[in-house]
Amino acid sequence: MTGALDPITLAVLAGRMEQIADEMDATLFRAAFNPIIAEAHDASHGLYHAVTGDTLVQGKSGLPIFVGVMSFAVKAIIDKAAADGDLADGDIYIFNDAHLGGTHLSDMRLVRPYFWDGALFCYLASVGHWHDVGGAVPGNYNPGATEAFQEAFVLPPVKLAKRGVLQQDIVDILMRNTRLPASAMGDLNGQLSALDLGAKRLDTLLEEYGGATVTAALNALSDRAEALMRAELSALPDGRWDARDHLDNDGIKDQALPIQVAFEVRGDRLILDFEGTAGVTAGPVNIARPTAVATAYVAIKHIFPDLPANAGVMRPIEVRVPEGSLLAADFPAPVGGYTETILRMIDVIFAAAAQAAPDRVVANAYGTINALSIAGKRSDGRPWVMFSFFGGGHGGSADGDGLNHGNAPISTATIPPLEILEAAYPVMFRQWALRPDSAGAGTHRGGLGAVYEIELLEEEADAFLFGERGRFPPQGVVGGAPGALNVFHYEAEGGWQAPPLSSKMLGIKLSRGAALRLETPGGGGHGRAGDRDPAAVARDVARGDQTPAAATAANGAAGQGAKG
Numbered sequence: 001m002t003g004a005l006d007p008i009t010l011a012v013l014a015g016r017m018e019q020i021a022d023e024m025d026a027t028l029f030r031a032a033f034n035p036i037i038a039e040a041h042d043a044s045h046g047l048y049h050a051v052t053g054d055t056l057v058q059g060k061s062g063l064p065i066f067v068g069v070m071s072f073a074v075k076a077i078i079d080k081a082a083a084d085g086d087l088a089d090g091d092i093y094i095f096n097d098a099h100l101g102g103t104h105l106s107d108m109r110l111v112r113p114y115f116w117d118g119a120l121f122c123y124l125a126s127v128g129h130w131h132d133v134g135g136a137v138p139g140n141y142n143p144g145a146t147e148a149f150q151e152a153f154v155l156p157p158v159k160l161a162k163r164g165v166l167q168q169d170i171v172d173i174l175m176r177n178t179r180l181p182a183s184a185m186g187d188l189n190g191q192l193s194a195l196d197l198g199a200k201r202l203d204t205l206l207e208e209y210g211g212a213t214v215t216a217a218l219n220a221l222s223d224r225a226e227a228l229m230r231a232e233l234s235a236l237p238d239g240r241w242d243a244r245d246h247l248d249n250d251g252i253k254d255q256a257l258p259i260q261v262a263f264e265v266r267g268d269r270l271i272l273d274f275e276g277t278a279g280v281t282a283g284p285v286n287i288a289r290p291t292a293v294a295t296a297y298v299a300i301k302h303i304f305p306d307l308p309a310n311a312g313v314m315r316p317i318e319v320r321v322p323e324g325s326l327l328a329a330d331f332p333a334p335v336g337g338y339t340e341t342i343l344r345m346i347d348v349i350f351a352a353a354a355q356a357a358p359d360r361v362v363a364n365a366y367g368t369i370n371a372l373s374i375a376g377k378r379s380d381g382r383p384w385v386m387f388s389f390f391g392g393g394h395g396g397s398a399d400g401d402g403l404n405h406g407n408a409p410i411s412t413a414t415i416p417p418l419e420i421l422e423a424a425y426p427v428m429f430r431q432w433a434l435r436p437d438s439a440g441a442g443t444h445r446g447g448l449g450a451v452y453e454i455e456l457l458e459e460e461a462d463a464f465l466f467g468e469r470g471r472f473p474p475q476g477v478v479g480g481a482p483g484a485l486n487v488f489h490y491e492a493e494g495g496w497q498a499p500p501l502s503s504k505m506l507g508i509k510l511s512r513g514a515a516l517r518l519e520t521p522g523g524g525g526h527g528r529a530g531d532r533d534p535a536a537v538a539r540d541v542a543r544g545d546q547t548p549a550a551a552t553a554a555n556g557a558a559g560q561g562a563k564g
Contacts, residue, residue: 005216013209013217020201021045021059024126024194029061031193033186034131035424036387039416043128045194047202047218048074050113050120054311056218064301065342065410066127067309068294069102070109074123076100077111080157089115090164092195094174095157096133098148099331102290104338105152106133106140108187110160112195116206121215124198126191130184132385134177139373139387141466143251143504145284145334152336153177179375179383225312230268232304233316236356240264243351244276245344245364248471250283251337251504256471257281257326259344263352272296272349273320274327284336284466286329292321295342298410299349303360339369339389340468342410347475350395354477359398363440363524364474365409366392366449368467368486368503370518374454374510376461378426384458386425391415393439393447393483393522395474401536402447402523404434404545426458435484435519437547440473441554442480442525443532448545449484449520456510463490463508469521470502480525481554487519529555 005013024045032038044062046055053075058067076095081087093111098104110126134153136142145151160170174188175181206214240262247257260276280286287295296319300307307313321328327345329335347364354361369389377383394402394409407415418429431453438449465488473482486503489496491514499505508516537555540546546554 005213005220010217010220013214014221016205017047017057018060020198020205021047021057022061023201024198025059025061027194027197028126028128028190031186031190032128033183035416035420036129036131037187037190039420040389040414043126044070045124045126045198046070048123048125050122051078053078053123056122056222056310058309063410064298065103065294068297069290070125070127071311072290073101073109073127074111074125077123077157081113087113087120088163089113090161091159092161092192093157094155094160094170096152096155097157097331098335098338099288099329100157102288102294104140104336105135105148105154106130108133108191110191110195112199114199114202116211121211124195126194128187128191130178130187131387132179132183137373137464137506138179138375138385139464140336141371141373141387141464142284142336142506143464143466144506145336146252146282148332148334151284151334179385221308222310222312225308225310226315228307229304229313230316232307233265233270234268236265238265238267239356241352241355243348245348245351245475246472247285247340247344248468248503249501250281250285251466251501252281252283254501257285259341259348261345261348261352263349263356265356268316270317271320272317274325275320275322277322277325277327279324279326280329280333281326284334285341286326286333286335287338287341288335289321289328291338291342292327292345293319295345296349299346302346302350302362302409303353303357337466339371339408339410340466343367343408343468346409351475351477358478361477362397363395363402363442363446363477363480363526364483365394365402365406365523366483366521367469367474368392368521369408370486370520371466372516372518373464374425374427374456374461376458378458384425386421386427388416388421390450390452390518390520392449392520395477395523396440396442396444396446396480396526398444398526401444402439404448405450406447426456428455428457429453430455430515434545435522436544437550438484438519438522439545440476440481440483440522440525441529441532442476443527443529445525445532445540446474446476446483446523449522452518453515455515456512459512461510463510463516465499465503465505465508467503474521474524476524477526479528481529483522483524486521489517491515
């Protein structure tokens with residue numbers, strides 16, 4: 001088939017290519033050994049441009065943050081292959097260097113060139129969060145790291161396969177640098193299988209439609225995404241709006257760190273300028289520039305949810321990341337806690353955009369994944385590492401209240417169920433419940449945070465927490481109130497203890513029967529609390545989401561008379 005594409009053919013090809021990426025996602029989710037991928041879906045797959053590395057298609061089940069960063073990862077491979085001059089059909093590259101490919105060292109990236117009719121057509125890529133990749137702390141979220149080497153084993157781009165032949169020496173190096181080699185091997189095989197399936201599905205598609213037609217479709221889809229983005233921006237008023245928020249600290253020095261953005265609309269263009277953000281820190285809340293650009297994309301996708309997931313969306317958007325800031329850290333600066341920083345980036349983008357388009361933007365979500373690791377040895381000597389992240393409340397919007405106990409807005413991942421965690425690790429959840437009075441009040445309130453209390457069932461273990469929002473609560477927008485702060489305690493010395501840095505701590509010693517307790521933030525409110533429907537306030541109190549005293553304090557007359 002040649003010539004201009006008719007709308008029906010373009011729609012069919014768009015669906016077929018999205019299905020390829022979706023099937024790659026599903027393949028890894030079903031094959032992965034570790035619950036971070038298998039249950040939480042902390043992974044992604046896509047098709048990428050053969051020259052620029054730009055995102056062409058991404059699966060709908062993968063993490064949105066990977067849409068942007070994986071284009072940088074693929075471009076790193078394109079540059080390496082050009083320098084080496086030995087790219088061949090059947091090659092597969094692997095690396096986890098976050099300063100090249102974004103996010104953090106736990107995310108293992110596999111990139112495979114796809115050839116059609118003897119020529120490079122595109123790249124297929126897979127990224128997944130491995131359970132453990134060495135480093136000083138099991139699970140790799142080390143809040144005390146001052147360089148990348150203390151976070152995990154750093155692997156630069158290397159060939160895992162050459163012309164279809166797996167390089168066993170690379171596999172051996174990887175397996176020697178993890179506390180959980182069986183888990184890592186299962187995840188690696190799952191990613192390889194996903195790439196194999198993607199190549200087979202592309203073979204079928206190109207045999208049916210031909211390379212020229214599929215290329216034309218990919219170009220048309222990117223151009224259409226750009227046109228839609230420009231139309232959305234043109235509908236906003238021209239102007240410049242600023243917002244500023246803070247990280248609690250960097251895990252090393254107890255000092256607040258500002259994150260600042262200017263949201264500037266100029267016709268059909270948008271500038272996101274992060275001037276005024278704190279400089280590179282000693283601790284691991286830095287991110288690399290690819291991560292910062294990808295985060296801007298995720299925020300934009302939330303504000304304009306109907307836009308397609310490809311690189312065309314970002315053509316009208318300029319992301320200005322100051323050199324020397326914690327949003328543009330160079331190797332070997334630690335970046336393990338990237339999740340906390342990108343969540344704050346999204347928060348300030350939302351807060352700034354709400355001043356321009358209040359009906360489009362939700363208030364701040366809970367703003368921390370609360371990365372918690374518990375590690376030890378079983379009675380038979382086998383090591384175990386429980387790493388998980390935890391949920392909280394989402395922000396209220398013009399359309400309604402925020403989601404209770406959701407996952408962070410950087411992803412479509414799910415929170416691993418307690419049944420899975422209890423089955424896999426020697427822990428018991430004493431409590432897993434919604435947290436009353438944690439939501440920010442508003443015309444539409446934020447969602448509720450959660451309470452998790454986790455008891456150790458083995459003889460002893462060490463725990464590590466990497467969180468945020470312990471000192472700066474999630475903000476409301478358009479007059480809405482903030483959500484509750486993040487609260488963490490652990491049992492030791494006959495009572496409950498709190499970490500000195502509020503939301504981060506290394507080396508918590510647990511003995512059998514001791515517990516950890518997380519009380520996560522609720523989301524910020526949208527609109528003035530005094531304008532909330534009294535019936536909604538009464539419903540909140542009746543359900544136990546809000547106490548009568550809190551309802552009266554937050555909602556004034558609307559809360560008076562509400563009874564539990």
